Amino acid sequence: MNARPRSTAKAPVPSSRRGVLFAGAALASGAALTLAGCGSDKKSDKQDSAKDTTSAAAGAFPVTVAGQPGSLTVKSAPKRVAAYGNGRDTDLALALGAPLVLASRNSSFADGRSPWARPGSDVTLADSTDGLPLEKIAAARPDLILAADDYALQDDFAKLKAIAPTLGVKSGIGKDTWDVMAQRAGEALGQRAKADQLVAQVKAKIAQVRTEHPELAGKTFTFGPVTAGQVYTISSPADASAIFFSQLGMTLAPQVTKLPASSTPGRAQISSERLDLLEADVLILTYPNPKDQAAFEKGALFRNLKAVKRGSYIALDFKTAIAVAFPSVLSIPYGLDSAVPQLVKAVAAA
Structure with a gap:
């Protein structure tokens, strides 16, 4: 699973521009998925929401959106939009x-x-594996660039802004919550009211799933990627993936929250001899390819885990893992529809 973020914590940068999401254990950092939009000033957010929704409803331009590394002003309704950054800009x-x-x-x-x-x-697809594809972006002649999901934004912003007004981030690279990202994109596009509606719909779906499946409440879980024999687990309750499951009432297993972090904040590496640290009511792992999965699942230490023996182990497909690790108004419903039936089955066996 190719992960996009280049960590804001000066972690080693993978060879590709986006890095390897789970292969490098680089999940989205911070509370990127939250019902309440934690980490923001709720009072000021509500004031901004009321003001911006009124402006967008009236189709008022120019629209100025404050942010980092710089603000942008959109003078008129965009006619050609480039969604650079990672998948959530496109979403x-x-x-x-x-x-x-x-x-x-x-x-x-x-x-x-x-x-x-x-x-x-x-729609032209721009490959950023070998660096910022400036020529391709410029050739698309955008009048607005969405780049809030670009983890190299600090380096890219000035170059992108030279092509067209560019939407950056509010709180910091990799720190904006999924609902804030939606609202800011809505502001830039003159669609704040629609963005608010989408956010409300997703939050309602999360709440509905939690209500329909009370059996998930209080169950512990561990979750992480396995690639080339290397095992990682989410160790921070503030990680986007951890919050996805916690919003359903589940709790990150306490023993993993005490583990030392790896080079990527929010996740720890587990040695092959200490797979017991992954024990929980539900064990969730994901793999970048079937070969890695088959090799890992053959191991005796894995097969002897209590969660595996009783049927509370989930091999979460890579697509769903991406959906929950990089949440957006489009990926969250997909992640819920895919993951929840598996969680329900695993909990029943716990």
């Missing part, structure tokens, strides 16, 4: 009905498109 452009002309190729998927957000064939 938001499609969800908000933007006139998308260029999207960043999502290298987590063979055809560069996620199953929940698939730009049409008329």
Whole structure:
């Protein structure tokens, strides 16, 4: 699973521009998935929401959106939008009905498109594996660039802004919550009211799933990627993936929260001799390919885990793992629909 983020904590940068999401254990950092939008000033957010929704409803331009590394001003309704950064910029452009002309190729998927957000064939896909594809972005002649999901934004912003007004981040690279990302994209596109509606719908779906499955409440879980024999586990309750499961009432197993962090904040590496640290009511692992999965699942230490023996182990497919690790208004419903039936089955065996 190709992960996009380059850590804001000066972690080693993988060879590709986005890094390897789970192969390098680089999950989205911070509370990227939250019902309440924690980490933001709720009072000021509500004030901004009321003001911006009124402006967007009136179709008022120019619109100025404050942010980092710099603010942007959109003088008129965008007619050609480039969704650079990673998959969530594309998710938001499609969800908000933007006139998308260029999207960043999502290298987590063979055809560069996620199953929940698939730009049409008329949209140019820009591959950022070998660096910022400035020529391709410029050739698309965008009048707005969405780049809030670009983990190299500090380096890219000035170059992108020279092509067109560019939407950056609010709180910091990799720190904005999924709902804040949606709202800011909505502001830039003059679609704040629609963004608020989408956010409300997703939050309602999360709440509905939790209500329908009270059996998940209080169950512990561990979750992480396995690649080439290396095992990682989410160790921070503030990680986007951990929050995804916790919003369903589940709790990150306490023993993993005490583990020392790896080079990527929020996750720890587990030695092959200490797989017992992964024990929980539900054990969730994901693999970048079937070969890695088959090799790992043959191991005696893995097969002897209590969760595995009783049937409370989930091999979460890579697509779903991406959906929950990089949450957006489009990926979260996909993740819920895919993961919840598996969680229910695993909990029944616990």
